[in-house]
Amino acid sequence: MTHAFPFSAIVGQDDMKQAMILTAIDPKLGGVLVFGDRGTGKSTAVRALAALLPPIDAVKGCPVNAAHPKDCPDWANLDSKEIETRPTPVIDLPLGVTEDRVTGALDIERALTQGEKAFQPGLLAAANRGYLYIDEVNLLEDHIVDLLLDVAQSGENLVEREGLSIRHAAQFVLVGSGNPEEGELRPQLLDRFGLSVEVRTPTDIEDRIEVIKRRDSYEKSPSRYVGRWRKKDGEIRDKILAARESLSGIDTKKPILRDCAELCVALGSDGLRGELTLLRSSRALAAYVGASAVTRDHLRSVAPIALSHRLRRDPLDEAGSVARVTRAVDEVLG
């Protein structure tokens, strides 16, 4: 698609947009999971974000989008040191994909024709320094999801096959979307996603009308429509870039760390991943809004998307997990 729907033109869905911006600022957050009804713009938002991000510099012809010639894997046999700019890669992971296609495998063509062992990079290589998008993640085979989450966390893809031993960088933001009506995700996998967002169809009639109007005029003439929103998209892009710069300089005071820990204890979330994600995402948010230090307001704003999927199911609590997080936030942060 040449002209993705502009990110800034998406009506509402603030949680989803915020989560995506945060992962764009700090790719180490560990991906976003977007769960929600049909026709709420889940895939639209992912593609829009990719179109909004600035292009990256990469060595020409490099299969893993390496920024410097020294980072190019030796199996690629690249001679050129020329640098080219490419759009931020967004790789779609289709359902029913094979493990070989994801991790990369022996190059079947060269094996057949020349009888030599060569590595053919897979989708993980192509997604390096970009996004890997899985629509209907809840329908994906479990072993593929396991593998993806493993690689997403370690940032490295390791292939051992037929006497080949290949490793290459695979740092990408994992974006999964799905409709819970068609099957739920196992809790072990849920926890591995950094942020999780629930999207719903807007209930407000005016919002819905606005969605339809914008989408309709976009479909009539995508290029003209994208042009109209270019300025706003540019503003978001500049803010993301500035936030990436300032991210390392954001101050995190000790009381904030204590707040994070207390919040997670109050919610009874397992493991320490909750705290880490909460901290990282609030830091990214602080950078995005131009603050110099993380405050309780930042914590409050990211807590639902960072924690709601890490709670144990409480059989006697009727409220949704987002409501429980909000309640705990109110109790702990006052």
Place this chain on the structure above:
Amino acid sequence: MTREDQSAWRDTLRAIDLLTLDPSGLGGITVRARAGPVRDAFLEALGRLKAPLFRIHPAMSREALFGGLDLTATLSSGRLVETAGCLAADITPMLCMAERCPPDRAAELAAWLDDTRGTLVMLDEAAEPGEIAPPTLQDRLAFFVSLDPIGRLEATPYAYQGVKDAHLKLDDVETPKNAPDTLVSIAARLGIDSLRAPLLALRAARANAALEGRDRICGEDLETAARLVLAPRATVLPQQPDDPPGPDEQTSEPETQSQDTDTLRLPEEVLVEAIIPHLPPDLLEQGRSTQLRSARGSGQGSKRRSNRRGRPLPSRPGRLGNGARVDLVATLRTAAPWQSLRPKGRGQVIIYPSDIRLKRYEEKSDRLLIFVVDASGSAAMARLAEAKGAVEVLLAQAYANRDHVSLIAFRGDDADLLLPPTRSLVQTKRRLAALPGGGGTPLAAGLRHAGELAIHARGQGLSPTVALLTDGRANIALDGQANRTAAREDAAAMAGWLRAEGIPALVLDTSARPERALNALSKDLGAHYLALPRADSVTMGKTLERALHDGLDA
């Protein structure tokens, strides 16, 4: 051919015309029809589409649909040969037996529709109310027509003209400013959540205007679009809006005069009235069953992965052992391309451990119906006999379906498991007959027992469903105290627990007058609520049976 038949058929043809005009924008059409002359006439009419129809089947392999490695050709020619897959050609795929399409294949097709802006025709041959074409796909296709109500066609009154001119006009059709508003609010009033629906309706209205040779969408176009696109998706009967409809009538006069302004006076009320006759006839029923579905009900038995029996699934890499069975053909297929790399034996195929593919199957687990029967004094007075009768009627049916049944009765201050999960009809009848009545109503205890039994049964691979028969006046708390407030709170808490565990349930109100507290409890349970104030045991059993099948089998 009756007049209704004629108008339904005309609508169907109109849908095809619109689709011919804007195939990629409208996405396609879902047709519910059994094989027959009407369907044949419909398929003939579909021949109008620019890209020819091409039958595809849910069980077709991924490679055949979307392309992939052509192993035979690759091996024989010694170079990589890929097949394009039939969807790559310029065709309109027609998915037959769409109701049999598994969700992962539906998701792949949905992705194909999104990426290529293709057109899809779905033939839904569903016979049972529970069977349904994949909603992921239905959501993306503008039209839904049901041909079954059309009795017979005398001739095919298929006159068709002017599409060529209409093509040119399509992009220039003007949209009045408030047309999207009208469609969105109609969609909202019909309870349609997806925002794709009004968007598709708007496109349909535009195509309709072009087809009629207009350069501007008018009220008639909106009505056609709402009838064809929105009406079949309705989930509720339209409610009256908050503001009185009075002003509409007054302003309908100047409508004709103010044609040149950018907005169009569209009496929304008139549009809604116009499409009401076209709403699905079983709307209430449908609304009910979707409600049940979303309560995670799957009375059919949930699917389990297994490596021993059931329906075959694609094989996957793995190790030998643990009773896994090797998929020999898949293993050989995996090993075949690499043979030229591996040390050569004499006519031997070399297989490495990484080539091993294991078989996997998916099987349906058996269903367990847990009856939780109120045997308290109040129920005994009222309707215990009928409740027992209803359970028996259901049991006979359950037996025919080869379901397991179990019976829990609560009375006095606790609940008892009268019948552990069994398939024995005789045993159940005997225990039921011996069931005495009297005492308090420890509803919470009954629910707790049912929940424990359900979780235990699930661990054994059964799919439990709880059917609660009570008059709902809980008066004994979990700790055995006679305290109405505590009893009600405990019952609600237990209901919440059952719901959180994802156990589908059904509440049958047997009291003489529908009990409000029980309706609330069934909400806590996420269960369907049936009030049967005056039903005898046979009606009660039949209703229960239907509810279990309609809703839970989806």
